[in-house]
Amino acid sequence: MAVKLTHTRDASSWRERVLAFSPGRFGSEQGESRLQKWAFLIPALFMILFFALPMALTVVWSVFERTRFWMQPGFTLLAYENFFNSARIDSFLHSMIHSAIAVVISFVMGFPIAVFVRRRIPTTAQHQVILLFLLPFMISELIRVFSLRPVLGRYGLVNAVLERFYMVGKALINWSYGGIWGQGEVLITAKFEPVSIILYTNVGVIIGEVLSFLPFMVFAGFLAMEAIQEYVFELCDDLGSGTLRTFFDIVVPLAAPGIFAGAVFIFVNGLGGALIPDILGGPGAVNAGLLVLGSITALDFPLAMAISAIMLATLVLLLYIGHRLFDLTKILEPIR
């Protein structure tokens, strides 16, 4: 049977055109079903090639034997022993704690923003407002993180503002003490001492992580809020539930899967991203990402693979816990 290809607008759908192109093979219901089957195999193949296989190779290579410049096939747990019996495990755990703190702060700051946008901004403008949070991502992460240095530094913007407040406060107190109470002397003579804890410290790393990853919580929170139907809020209002009670007893539990998804994004980025501790961290600050980088620099590839495998296991464990607690398959499912 001859096939005639047309480019007319009434060629109804992509599927029909594909079927028309290959009538001998896919023209029947059976053929259509086969096409669908293959179409689904493409993403599966992609996932296997670019996700499952590299992850499997990471685990396999982590038990290979290290040579001077590379590694050779074998089975040894030396890399894991090297990780767990060294200070690297301490750095790994510390970076987990810092990332967890960044998650909590991002939730406290980001989720109310998501709720506000969902509840208070007109529906037609909500997505535009949310997209504004994408703007920082248009700038290189390196620039974004590096630009925090002149803000948080010893002579940076934050300290400049604090110094102004200090000077004004000092003048006011000294004026009150000397003038009003007639003591004739100044009470505060100390010079302003810049706050140094906000840069080149773990606090600096957490600030960097929150400012870099906050949009993840806003996006995830907003998507989770979209799944909550309007009548839920109306019902709360009708029943006289206050704002705080509605937030903590209704909104947070219903949006929990979305919040968890945002939290995982932030946690994983905080754990694995090498840039922030490198630029904002204190002496020798490292997280899991920098541990991997350091291992590669030292040409210890099995160790780098082992740390990556441990990160992978951590993520899988987190997702498992999240799934058991919140049923992650229902993240975007409308709540009825």
Next chain:
Amino acid sequence: MNERQFTRRLFLHSMAGVAAAAAVGRIPEAHAAEALRFWAPGIAKVGAKDFSAMEAQAGISIANTAKSARADEAIQKMVVGDGQKLFDALTDNGGGMEDALASQNTIVPLDTSKIPNWANILPFYRDGGSAAHTLRYQGKVYGIPYISNADSLAYNYDELGFHPDSWAYLFDSQFKGRVALQNDFGPTLTNTAIYLKQSGKQEIADPSNMTPSEVKGVCQFLIDMKKKGQFRTFWNGFSNGLSLFTSREVVMASCWEPIAIVATKKGVNVHYGTMKEGHQVWNNVVMLTKGGKRRGMEDAYYKLANVYLSPWFGARTLQTFGFAPQMEGVADYMAANPNDFDAATRQRLSELMTRKQARLAVKGNAWQNVYPKEYRAYTDWWARLQAA
């Protein structure tokens, strides 16, 4: 099984599909390019923004690929990657790397008789000289030096009001929280070891090649300092190091000399001192790859190497980057070319050279060794310092 065999097994057996796909698009080795394919950083060129001035001096064409400062990246590319196919010549990333590459048969020994300017090379590079080992592997020359320096302490004179002449100031509690170290265990542990050894605080035989117990002693000293809050941060990369001075975050740091030079140009009064205990001394060399020789690029390489040992290059690398020339006759060359080097420039460069020579002459200096024998001890103790 060596690294090359493993690489083949890895990519031909385990990932046959990927290897096959890569093979389809691989660079045909038989077609030697006319230009010397040179893997080198920007500091390997002078006279122009690109390699054109170097090409004119050498009388060859150069196809440059920018190279990072990471030794591991270069080692991987040359030993287990496609570096042999891609590059005819390359620079190293510090002392000891040429040994590593030569031991893996990725670079070839050189015939110095084909380099006329070899006669100009600084005496300590010649056979039996104190730096002869930095160019040689098993007695054969594998690299031609093009820059060198002695890493020292940079300091903000306006903040300090004096010129420190000892590493002791870096660890002095009066500067607590206002000093920084380089985030690289090589120079940081070596310079600290030099300080501890020369000040009699620790017995260390060779600061460039410490035993595990010596590494432990040096790192425990730094861990103690870190816990007391002595260090503001460990800087990583040129921009990070520079910003510590331009933002006045620190008053002194162990760092690279170009950072001090650029910080001064940006209006901060940063000096680069000479430490009485000594410094980590390093050089960078240019090497000919085995693939480059096979492709017949040997002559082009020797022409380029000859430029690197010419006073023309030495005077310009000193002027442009502040790196020490690797040959004799630079002052005479500058005096003979007043159009390129006026009296004021000659005076400035002469003072710079004098300071460099003073640093290089310190008895306690130790040559850089990017792959010390007890490398594992270095990395493990560095991890402890990071976690402390």
